[in-house]
Amino acid sequence: MKSCLIVDDSRVVRKVAGRIIRDLQFEIVEAGDGKDALEACRAKMPDAILLDWNMPVMNGIDFLRALRREQGGTEPVVVFCSTENDAEHIGEAMRSGANEFIMKPFDADIIQSKFAEVGLV
Amino acid sequence: MEEAVFQEVADLALQGSGQLIPHSRAYLVEARLAPILRREGFSEVGELMACLKARPNSKLQSETLAALTSKQTSFFRDKEMLERIAGHLLPMLAESAGEEPLRIWCAGGAAGHEAYSLAIMLEESEDLRDHPVEILSTDISEKSTNAARAGKFNHFDVQKGLSIHRLLRHFSRLETGEWQVSQTLAKRVAVRTHNLLHDASGLGEFDIILCRNVISGMAQSARAKVLLNLARQLNDGGVLVLGQGESATGMVDGLEPSREMRGAFTRKVARNDLSTAAA
Known part of the structure; x- marks a missing residue:
């Protein structure tokens, strides 16, 4: 079974996204900020990461840049997921190594469509 | 009720x-x-x-x-079929058309998702980008055709079927949070309000007609009438593409499965010799 790390400081968002992505046949791991997420990746690199932008301790962009420098860190498919959804922010996320971008709010169809775009489902 | x-x-x-x-x-x-x-x-x-x-x-x-009528649709709905059109059918038709423009009709095209998806594929294809191709999107709903003409799509629409790369390349974000199709796409797509039960000769003739997930919601007699109206607007060698699970077999005399594309149909007789099979 593929695994997906969900990184968001909102417990509600993690639960909602987790439910949707579990239905797409992923094993779910959660992290509340970029630092926790980096530790989770060092323990076991996931196949996919759903990544929030604004979080305490370490934000999504800093996490993503750090991840891509880690050993095996280019492997996970990273889907950014943020309310920062103007073209400049999206562009910055993509240049920092994201594979796809979901604009919040999302629903199950959006997650499925975006995961399909990057070959996860 | x-x-x-x-x-x-x-x-x-x-x-x-x-x-x-x-x-x-x-x-x-x-x-x-x-x-x-x-x-x-x-x-x-x-x-x-x-x-x-x-x-x-x-x-x-x-x-x-x-x-x-149903408004349910999305960008790149049935992607494989669209890829066969852009990768196989259109290049083949373009070669035989020479300098002549090709014409595509999205019949029952709602708010233009299919038409703009095709326009995106044309823009992204080196072989097709410079060949003149006109895309017409029609729908029975004036509200839908107004939306298609405006080319503005909401947050949920643009996240279903469109990759983020395509969104950034072909759309720009408005203050309202909606996304507007680029001028380049808008120029490729014309929009008209049209009822498929009515004669369509005013729309002209087409090399490809897409009428997907429209006739399946119709009564048998209406299906035959719509298919006849569509078949009459096919150019010689033109192709009618229906939705998955939709068929024209046995509905219109003179309209037969296409050899060029699986699940598609083509006119085998002169326009005036087409007739509904029941008639």
């Missing part, structure tokens, strides 16, 4: 747009007509129907018919 009122709505839909509304979908009628009821100040569907009976063929009647 009372049974008699449901029957009136179902009859109106059948005659006006060929749409078959089974009893099991009566709930859809109320949901789809709710915006019109609200706007006109009617408290129930029966009042709207009484008004339509008093003034048949009014603008309100066409709006009611349009509201009853």
Whole structure:
């Protein structure tokens, strides 16, 4: 079974996204900020990461840049997921190594469509 | 909603747009007509129907018919089929067309998702980008065609079927949070309001007609009529593409499966010799 790390400081968002992505046949791991997420990746690199932008301790962009420098860190498919959804922010996320971008709010169809775009489902 | 009122709505839909509304979908009628009821100040569907009976063929009647049809669609719906069109069918047609423009008709194209998806594929294809291709999107609903013409799509629309790369390349974000198709895409797509039960000769002839997930909601006799109208607008060698699970087999004499594309149909006789099989 593929695994997906969900990184968001909102417990509600993690639960909602987790439910949707579990239905797409992923094993779910959660992290509340970029630092926790980096530790989770060092323990076991996931196949996919759903990544929030604004979080305490370490934000999504800093996490993503750090991840891509880690050993095996280019492997996970990273889907950014943020309310920062103007073209400049999206562009910055993509240049920092994201594979796809979901604009919040999302629903199950959006997650499925975006995961399909990057070959996860 | 009372049974008699449901029957009136179902009859109106059948005659006006060929749409078959089974009893099991009566709930859809109320949901789809709710915006019109609200706007006109009617408290129930029966009042709207009484008004339509008093003034048949009014603008309100066409709006009611349009509201009853499904608007469900998305960008790159059935991607494989679109890729076969852009990767195989269009290059082949373009070669034989020479300098002549190719024409594509998205019949029942709702708010233009399919037309703009095709326009995106043309833009992204080195072989096709510079070949003149006209795309026409028509729908029975004026509301839908107005939306298609405006080329603005909401947050949810642009995240289904479109990759973020395509969104950034072909759309720009408005202050409202909506996304607007680029000028380049807009120039490729023309939009008209059209009822598929009506003669379509005014729209001209086409090399590819897409009519997907439209006839499956129609009564048998309406299907045959629509297919005949579509087949008459096919150029020699033109191809009609229906939705998955939709077929024209046995419906129109002279319209037969295409050799160029699986699940598609082509006209095998002169336009005037086409006829509905039942006739």
